[in-house]
Amino acid sequence: MPAPLAPPGTLELAGTRVGGGPVVVRDAAGDAIATIDLRPGNDVALTLPPGVYSVEDSAQGGRLTLSVEPGKVSRFELRPDGARGVVGEGPRALPPVGPQPATATSSATARPRWKRVGAPLLSAGLPGLGQMVNRQPGKGVGFLLGALALGVGAAVMMGTSGGTDVSSKGLGSNSFGTEAMGAVGYGLLSGGLQMLYAAQIMDAYATAAGVSGPRPRSKHRVSLDLTRMATIGLRPGDPAAGFFPDWSLSVLGQVARRFSVGAGDLSIKQGRGFERTSIQGGLRLHYRFLERDRVWLGAAAGVILQGSFSRPAPLRIPEDAPAPASEGSFAAVPYAQLDLRFFIVDRWSLNLIPRVSAPLAGPRFFNGPGDRAVPSGAATLELGTGVGVYF
Numbered sequence: 001m002p003a004p005l006a007p008p009g010t011l012e013l014a015g016t017r018v019g020g021g022p023v024v025v026r027d028a029a030g031d032a033i034a035t036i037d038l039r040p041g042n043d044v045a046l047t048l049p050p051g052v053y054s055v056e057d058s059a060q061g062g063r064l065t066l067s068v069e070p071g072k073v074s075r076f077e078l079r080p081d082g083a084r085g086v087v088g089e090g091p092r093a094l095p096p097v098g099p100q101p102a103t104a105t106s107s108a109t110a111r112p113r114w115k116r117v118g119a120p121l122l123s124a125g126l127p128g129l130g131q132m133v134n135r136q137p138g139k140g141v142g143f144l145l146g147a148l149a150l151g152v153g154a155a156v157m158m159g160t161s162g163g164t165d166v167s168s169k170g171l172g173s174n175s176f177g178t179e180a181m182g183a184v185g186y187g188l189l190s191g192g193l194q195m196l197y198a199a200q201i202m203d204a205y206a207t208a209a210g211v212s213g214p215r216p217r218s219k220h221r222v223s224l225d226l227t228r229m230a231t232i233g234l235r236p237g238d239p240a241a242g243f244f245p246d247w248s249l250s251v252l253g254q255v256a257r258r259f260s261v262g263a264g265d266l267s268i269k270q271g272r273g274f275e276r277t278s279i280q281g282g283l284r285l286h287y288r289f290l291e292r293d294r295v296w297l298g299a300a301a302g303v304i305l306q307g308s309f310s311r312p313a314p315l316r317i318p319e320d321a322p323a324p325a326s327e328g329s330f331a332a333v334p335y336a337q338l339d340l341r342f343f344i345v346d347r348w349s350l351n352l353i354p355r356v357s358a359p360l361a362g363p364r365f366f367n368g369p370g371d372r373a374v375p376s377g378a379a380t381l382e383l384g385t386g387v388g389v390y391f
Contacts, residue, residue: 006050009068013044013055015078021059023078028052038078057083061219062346065293082215115208123204127197130204143200150193157185158243180232180241187230187243191385194228195350198387202344214294214343220390223260225250225351227386233366233374244366244374246382250284258288258298265304269367278365280306282333294343304333304357308365329362331376341388353384 013023013036020039026032028051036044048068055076056063064085066074077084115133123130127147131140159182206214229246246269252262264284270277284302309328335357341349357364357380363373364380374380 006070008047009050009070010073011046011048011053011055011066011068012073012075013038013046013078014075015040015042017078017080021057021078023076024056024058026054026056030054055083055085056218057215058219061217062215063218063291063293064215116205119204119208120201123201127200131200131207134204134207136207139203143196143203146196147193147200150189150196154186154189154193157182157189183232183241183243187232187383191228191230191383194385195352199344199350202348202350206345209345211345214346216291216294216296216343216349217347217390218258218288218291220254222391223252223254223388224391225252225386225388227351227353227384229265229353229355229382229384231366231374231380231382233372233380242368242372244372245368246366248280252284252286258291260286260288264300264302267367269365276308276310276365278306278308280304286339296339296341296343296349298339298341299337300339301336302334304331304335304364306331306333306359306364308362331359331362331364333357333359333364337384339384347390349388349390351384351386351388353386355382355384356380357382 011025013025015021015038017040020037020042023036023038024032025034025036025046033048033053034046038044050068050070052065052067054063054065057078060082062083064076064083066076066085068074075085119130119133121130122133123143126144128140128142128144131137131143205211226249227247229248231244231246233242233244234240246265246267248265248267250262250264250266252260252264254260262284264282266281268277268279282302282304284300286298286300288296288298290297307328307330335355337353337355339351339353341351343349358378359374359376359380361376363375366372366374
């Protein structure tokens with residue numbers, strides 16, 4: 001005989017937010033099963049099969065995941081300060097609207113407001129210090145040791161990428177492979193250090209503010225990304241492997257659900273001694289194809305437009321000879337990329353971005369001493385690390 005079906009459960013939706021707002025209930029596959037304009041005092045009870053459901057706060061862009069258990073009631077409340085959920089309990093009275101008399105709060109649950117600002121600032125000054133202030137010494141020591149390990153490792157790899165004491169740099173030496181591997185190691189370790197540094201600042205704030213589960217703002221209007229794209233290339237002279245970083249800012253507007261358009265890779269670069277200046281910016285199209293709690297996956301395509309101008313080094317020439325002209329170049333760099341975004345707090349994400357690009361019409365210049373560039377037409381694999389914020 002077939003096993004009896006489990007009894008259904010109940011998802012109760014209630015609102016105390018002035019003016020209410022629309023909410024969307026989705027099943028585990030992400031399909032919408034109900035869209036409700038939830039007003040204060042207008043409670044709605046849905047009888048659903050047992051399982052995991054998400055309820056989206058369309059007005060503020062938050063999302064809450066709740067499990068519906070057989071014969072039990074799960075509750076979603078749309079409140080002025082966001083959304084809250086309770087799993088596996090019976091109906092509860094709605095909290096009263098308006099100011100309420102102050103009540104005593106136990107020292108175990110009290111959260112000093114100064115820590116919301118102080119803890120992340122302390123972590124910015126010394127990794128892990130904010131966690132220690134939040135009474136998480138083990139986590140704080142872990143962040144500090146992790147940052148030290150990544151920093152020391154990156155410094156060692158940076159030294160290795162410059163060749164060895166007994167060999168010359170370049171393709172003709174037996175140290176070229178070591179230089180390339182050192183540059184790759186430096187890029188990975190320094191990128192990991194940047195991500196860990198940003199993560200522990202966000203974690204310090206989340207703990208101080210009591211944020212246990214972030215609600216990413218999927219309904220944001222504008223996003224800002226600060227990113228370091230990095231690749232390995234050949235340095236001029238006797239060719240040697242070098243690490244080429246490219247720091248930039250991107251500003252995108254979300255024009256439709258999950259689809260954003262805007263300016264990407266905005267930056268100004270200065271070469272050694274300010275002898276070369278490169279200005280770049282471009283257009284980017286981005287689509288977010290997966291949202292799972294605190295993880296987003298997306299893809300983007302775009303083009304970087306870069307103009308570069310250099311001033312020639314002074315030469316000893318006759319006084320009546322014409323002065324050497326400045327040199328300039330232009331490059332258009334089309335690219336395609338994937339991005340993984342991980343949220344620790346509601347509005348901030350850690351970003352990991354692999355990209356494939358190829359400059360056209362001229363070389364593409366990067367940050368760093370000298371003329372660090374990849375030639376025109378050279379396909380390049382880059383890895384980006386950074387942070388994003390959403391408004």
